[in-house]
Amino acid sequence: MSEFDQLYREVILDHYKNPRGHGLLEGADAEADGQNPLCGDEVSIYVAFGDDGETIDEVKFSGRGCAISQAATSMLTELVQGRSAAEVAALPRDELLEEIGIPLTPVRLKCALLGLSTLKLALHKAKGTPLPEEWAGMADELDLK
Amino acid sequence: MAVTTEAPKLDAHKLRADFAVFDELVNGKPVAFLDSAASAQKPRQVLDRMRTFYEHEYSNVHRGVYKLAERATAGYEEARQKAATFINAPSPRELIFTRSATEGLNLVAYAWGLDNLGPGDVVVASELDHHSNFVPWQFIAKRTGAEFRVIPTDAQGELHLDELDAIERAGNIKVVANNLVSNSLGTINPAERLAAWAHERGAIMVVDAAQAAPHRAIDVQALDCDFLAFSSHKLCGPSGIGALWGRSELLERMSPFNLGGHMIRQVKVEETTWGQLPYKFEAGTMPIAEAVGFGAAIDYVGGVGLDAIERHEHELVAYALERLAEIPGLVAYGPPPERRAGIVSFNLDGIHPHDVSQILDMENVAIRGGHHCTQPLMRRLGVAATNRASFYLYTIREEIDRLVDGLHKVHKVLG
Numbered sequence: 052m053s054e055f056d057q058l059y060r061e062v063i064l065d066h067y068k069n070p071r072g073h074g075l076l077e078g079a080d081a082e083a084d085g086q087n088p089l090c091g092d093e094v095s096i097y098v099a100f101g102d103d104g105e106t107i108d109e110v111k112f113s114g115r116g117c118a119i120s121q122a123a124t125s126m127l128t129e130l131v132q133g134r135s136a137a138e139v140a141a142l143p144r145d146e147l148l149e150e151i152g153i154p155l156t157p158v159r160l161k162c163a164l165l166g167l168s169t170l171k172l173a174l175h176k177a178k179g180t181p182l183p184e185e186w187a188g189m190a191d192e193l194d195l196k
Numbered sequence: 197m198a199v200t201t202e203a204p205k206l207d208a209h210k211l212r213a214d215f216a217v218f219d220e221l222v223n224g225k226p227v228a229f230l231d232s233a234a235s236a237q238k239p240r241q242v243l244d245r246m247r248t249f250y251e252h253e254y255s256n257v258h259r260g261v262y263k264l265a266e267r268a269t270a271g272y273e274e275a276r277q278k279a280a281t282f283i284n285a286p287s288p289r290e291l292i293f294t295r296s297a298t299e300g301l302n303l304v305a306y307a308w309g310l311d312n313l314g315p316g317d318v319v320v321a322s323e324l325d326h327h328s329n330f331v332p333w334q335f336i337a338k339r340t341g342a343e344f345r346v347i348p349t350d351a352q353g354e355l356h357l358d359e360l361d362a363i364e365r366a367g368n369i370k371v372v373a374n375n376l377v378s379n380s381l382g383t384i385n386p387a388e389r390l391a392a393w394a395h396e397r398g399a400i401m402v403v404d405a406a407q408a409a410p411h412r413a414i415d416v417q418a419l420d421c422d423f424l425a426f427s428s429h430k431l432c433g434p435s436g437i438g439a440l441w442g443r444s445e446l447l448e449r450m451s452p453f454n455l456g457g458h459m460i461r462q463v464k465v466e467e468t469t470w471g472q473l474p475y476k477f478e479a480g481t482m483p484i485a486e487a488v489g490f491g492a493a494i495d496y497v498g499g500v501g502l503d504a505i506e507r508h509e510h511e512l513v514a515y516a517l518e519r520l521a522e523i524p525g526l527v528a529y530g531p532p533p534e535r536r537a538g539i540v541s542f543n544l545d546g547i548h549p550h551d552v553s554q555i556l557d558m559e560n561v562a563i564r565g566g567h568h569c570t571q572p573l574m575r576r577l578g579v580a581a582t583n584r585a586s587f588y589l590y591t592i593r594e595e596i597d598r599l600v601d602g603l604h605k606v607h608k609v610l611g
Contacts, residue, residue, distance in 0.1 A: 053558075054558045055555065055558055055609070058554065059551075059555075059609065059610075064610075089566065090549070090550055090565065090566045090567065090580065090581050091566065091567035091571055091574055091580040091581050092548075092580055092581070093580065115548070115580050116548060117548035117549075117550035117551045117554075118548065118550075118551045118610065119550070119551075120550075121548075159550075159554070162550060
């Protein structure tokens, strides 16, 4: 397989061109904004919980990004649907990376994980689940005091 | 530096023999290195000089009385003289070695700004500025209660100087900070005009020349600025060393920035007094061999000739803009070729710069995709990021052809 086919494999291009869960969610139960300071990309994540207030009913995202970040966030919305907030807050990043299934350099890893990291931030704000370490020390900016 | 009336040409194919990085082939081709605006490649003349210095002339500087210490000090101070001459500084005393252009700009913002700014004062930067001449001023303005104002850009990425009148109404103009060449778009800014405007209002003019110094002759006396910072790594020298030039009458009145060894006159428990220029601003052991390498890079670039480099890059920009116009859905940013240095910034409709540069890398074409440390400018352009191809004295037309071929491929697979 060529380098190109490896990185931009069909499932990635499919999620990139037809992202699942792309858009806004009115009256979301949890939401957060994330930025990738390397490239200036921004993503907003919106979460709606089910009647039990714990199960993730729907996740949507908006914002611009590269094929890797868009595809990864699109896959994420499918991956977490129907799971509990606590479970997703503890979701190992490898689970998403396996789903993405392509080799990623450290720079592209940040693209791929921006959605997950922002989702965990949204859950922290709404449910008090642990704050992911990449947001540590940023409580002031994130208005989390 | 002598100014010739007719700009001589340089032979980029011949100069490439000085850069070992082009010896390494991937699929039979060397890297098409189109990211010199981020950092330039290093010629063997610079590397050889640093190696000789480390092997035969190295010790700490301004300390020991033995022969090696004398040689090291001579090498370090010779580099200072070269850097001062390079920008036509009146005296090498006014040339302070820093760790980067960024550190030089922070030095001015802290050491001048903290003591001279307060409520009612205005610090002016621009949308074209690199974060390094933007964020320090924004921060120091906030700390001192001064206003921070920004000169906007027009649709071509040139400064909207008509806005200066509105900016002036914000208070007493105390600082005007601007880069001579925009690292994102290549725009050549009217630094002389801004310096004159600043001085008419009693303000200081702080020039970030990191992107200009490698590509065109700089004359701080003709610019009539008050401070000017540039770095070594963008002009074929090592990273970790830069230079700040400042008027001695300002530098002498300023408090030091970094405190510690070598920058003192006398230290007592009750009080410490500061050393002379430039040492007052060079605390601790400086990047000594890097300074020597910086001097060698100035010799190398000066030997090729700044006028020849400027002309070469101008031709490359004109050629690149012409070729890029072939690509469907490509939007190029920035002024016309005659008003820009060797940088071309663009976007492909609907395709993120990260994907563009990733696919180009598979063809061994290296460009930068990102915000180039100019987020306010990106916001003005209405984008998160751009693709940026930048040229230097070793760039050849074939590399631009490879860029265009690669962009056709990007368009085919992701467009």
